[in-house]
Structures are given as C-alpha cells and as structure tokens.
Amino acid sequence: MAVNNTLLDRLVGLAMLALASAVFLYYTIWTLLLPFVDDSHPLQSAFPPRVWAIRIPVILLLLGGAVVGSFLSVVMIRSNRKKALKARQKEAGKKSS
Amino acid sequence: MTRAQQTLSIGLLVASVYMVAFLGLAPLPAVIQNELIPVLPIWAIVSFGAYLLFKLGYGVLTFNDVPEARAELMREIQEAREELKKKGVEVD
Numbered sequence: 407m408a409v410n411n412t413l414l415d416r417l418v419g420l421a422m423l424a425l426a427s428a429v430f431l432y433y434t435i436w437t438l439l440l441p442f443v444d445d446s447h448p449l450q451s452a453f454p455p456r457v458w459a460i461r462i463p464v465i466l467l468l469l470g471g472a473v474v475g476s477f478l479s480v481v482m483i484r485s486n487r488k489k490a491l492k493a494r495q496k497e498a499g500k501k502s503s
Numbered sequence: 504m505t506r507a508q509q510t511l512s513i514g515l516l517v518a519s520v521y522m523v524a525f526l527g528l529a530p531l532p533a534v535i536q537n538e539l540i541p542v543l544p545i546w547a548i549v550s551f552g553a554y555l556l557f558k559l560g561y562g563v564l565t566f567n568d569v570p571e572a573r574a575e576l577m578r579e580i581q582e583a584r585e586e587l588k589k590k591g592v593e594v595d
Binding site for chain 2: 415416418419420421422423424425426427429430433434437438441456459460464467
C-alpha cells in the first residue's frame with residue numbers, strides 16, 4: 407500500500423496546473439491586452455467579443471453559488487427532518503411508558 | 504498590528520485607489536479608462552481562482568506518501584482502541 411505518488415495523482419496535479427495557467431493567460435490577454443491591439447490584427451480573431459469576458463465569470467459564479475446554496479439547503483432540511491422525527495419518537499415513547 | 508487590521512488597511516487602500524481610477528477623478532488615456540479599469544475587479548477574481556487552482560495542482564503533484572508515518576499512526580489508533588475498550592467505551 408506504500409505507493410509513492412502514483413502516476414495518476416501526478417497527472418491530475420499536472421492537469422490542474424496546466425488548466426490554471428492556461429485560464430489565467432487566456433483571460434489576462436483577453437481583458438488586459440486586447441484593448442491595446444488594433445481591430446485588424448489577426449490576434450483579435452482568437453477571442454470572442456469582450457462582453458463575454460464579463461458574462462462568463464459572472465454566470466459561472468452565479469451557477470456555483472446556486473449549487474452550493476442548494477446543497478446546503480438540502481442538507482439542512484434533511485437534518486431538521488431527522489430532528490423532528492427523533493423528537494416525535496421521544497414523545498411517543500414518553501406517552502406509552 | 505493584528506492580521507485582520509493589516510488585511511483591512513490593505514483592502515481599503517486598494518479600494519480607494521481603484522475608486523479614484525473608476526470615477527475618473529484622475530485623468531487617464533481614453534482606452535485605459537473605458538475598457539481596462541471596469542474589468543479589473545473581475546480579472547482579479549478570475550486570477551485569484553486560477554492561482555488557487557494552481558496551488559492545489561502543485562500540492563497534488565508534489566505530495567508523497569510517508570509509509571513510516573502511516574505505520575505509526577495505525578499503531579497509535581490500535582493503542583487508543585484498546586485503552587478505550589478497557590474503560591468500557593464503544594469503539595467502532
């Protein structure tokens with residue numbers, strides 16, 4: 407069981423590293439460098455219109471917030487239901503004894 | 504100066520500098536003013552996210568197993584189990 411740093415682990419780590427760097431570079435060029443580039447430059451064709459540079463992160467943030475919020479609410483509802491059930495069982499136990 | 508005070512003062516400084524630039528109180532070239540300044544906060548958030556992912560990936564990449572620590576930990580768990588069982592506590 408003493409496998410030191412399996413290949414799969416390293417690949418996953420490397421993939422995360424590469425993804426993070428790629429996202430950072432692409433987004434930085436998109437938002438900070440493109441305004442200074444002429445409209446006729448071929449580089450402009452590698453990027454969608456700049457409105458999307460704002461829309462995509464906002465959409466992702468809202469989606470992430472919705473997922474976290476729904477997960478939290480499901481867990482809380484479930485735990486409250488369990489608590490109510492236990493309280494009811496206790497009452498029933500007290501009454502019958 | 505506590506860590507909270509330090510963070511708060513740096514945050515206020517950055518916020519005030521950004522406000523000055525955002526409200527046009529300091530004259531800047533037109534391109535910078537209209538296109539660059541408004542996107543800076545979102546760029547900062549996206550870059551922060553990328554930095555966190557980078558740190559995570561780097562940690563996963565360089566994480567090595569430590570078999571001796573694992574053996575010692577299992578031994579300690581076993582000892583704790585036996586002690587607790589002697590004292591009558593339910594263990595797993």
